[in-house]
Amino acid sequence: MIIIKSPREIELMRKAGEVVGKVFNALEGNIKPGMSTLDVANIAEKVIRDNGAYPTFLNYSGFPGAVCVSVNDELVHGIPSKKRILRDGDIVSVDVGATLNGYVGDACRTYPVGIVKESVLRLIEVTRESFFEGCKFARPGAHLGDISHAIQAYCEAHGYSLPREYTGHGVGSSLHEDPYIPNYGVAGTGPILKEGMCLAVEPMVNEGHFALRVMKDGWTARTRDGKLSCHYENSIVITKDGYEILTQAKKEED
Numbered sequence: 001m002i003i004i005k006s007p008r009e010i011e012l013m014r015k016a017g018e019v020v021g022k023v024f025n026a027l028e029g030n031i032k033p034g035m036s037t038l039d040v041a042n043i044a045e046k047v048i049r050d051n052g053a054y055p056t057f058l059n060y061s062g063f064p065g066a067v068c069v070s071v072n073d074e075l076v077h078g079i080p081s082k083k084r085i086l087r088d089g090d091i092v093s094v095d096v097g098a099t100l101n102g103y104v105g106d107a108c109r110t111y112p113v114g115i116v117k118e119s120v121l122r123l124i125e126v127t128r129e130s131f132f133e134g135c136k137f138a139r140p141g142a143h144l145g146d147i148s149h150a151i152q153a154y155c156e157a158h159g160y161s162l163p164r165e166y167t168g169h170g171v172g173s174s175l176h177e178d179p180y181i182p183n184y185g186v187a188g189t190g191p192i193l194k195e196g197m198c199l200a201v202e203p204m205v206n207e208g209h210f211a212l213r214v215m216k217d218g219w220t221a222r223t224r225d226g227k228l229s230c231h232y233e234n235s236i237v238i239t240k241d242g243y244e245i246l247t248q249a250k251k252e253e254d
């Protein structure tokens with residue numbers, strides 16, 4: 001069942017989402033070669049806790065990190081580690097969940113580390129753009145499959161592929177709620193969107209083939225062909241005539 005949030009709940013979602021936005025503000029431009037993935041996670045965790053929130057992913061189904069930090073061919077669920085050092089030319093996806101007053105904000109950004117190839121910047125950009133292509137259909141009366149289809153069509157037109165095993169999801173007082181939001185699908189199918197639905201839309205885009213494997217740690221998913229994977233996500237709410245992104249920081253007014 002897809003939960004429709006009340007205006008009060010949406011305001012709480014906005015507040016949780018703002019914390020996630022502040023994490024990205026802190027990370028932007030500050031991820032450098034030589035840092036470990038734990039260093040990155042520690043920056044994120046500090047912002048989350050300094051804002052009175054809790055890192056949602058910590059201990060979620062036993063996940064051992066405050067956020068997920070996935071490098072290069074790692075798609076999702078990278079466990080922060082002081083042994084995993086970022087190098088010039090890498091990309092790093094930082095997936096952040098913050099729970100504040102019982103509601104969750106969930107979003108992800110992929111950052112270049114140092115100087116990366118032009119083709120890598122293009123992958124990052126197309127992944128981000130595919131979120132907005134999908135969200136052109138984030139409005140009352142559209143089908144969920146319209147979002148999925150638009151993400152798939154846009155990424156495949158750029159020569160990329162969409163893994164099948166991981167999807168976006170509803171979000172609210174729980175990290176994962178109905179519905180699943182695949183990054184592939186058929187337009188005109190699936191549930192009809194309604195005002196007040198909160199969705200985490202998250203294109204995960206592979207440079208090569210979509211096949212994955214999960215590492216021995218039980219968490220880290222990587223591409224089978226070793227090519228790059230990129231991830232972009234926001235939590236959104238369906239509004240009267242479109243959508244609003246919840247996971248961005250308010251502009252500082254001082």
Ligand code: MG
Pocket residue numbers: 106107168169200202233
């Ligand atoms: Mg998510």
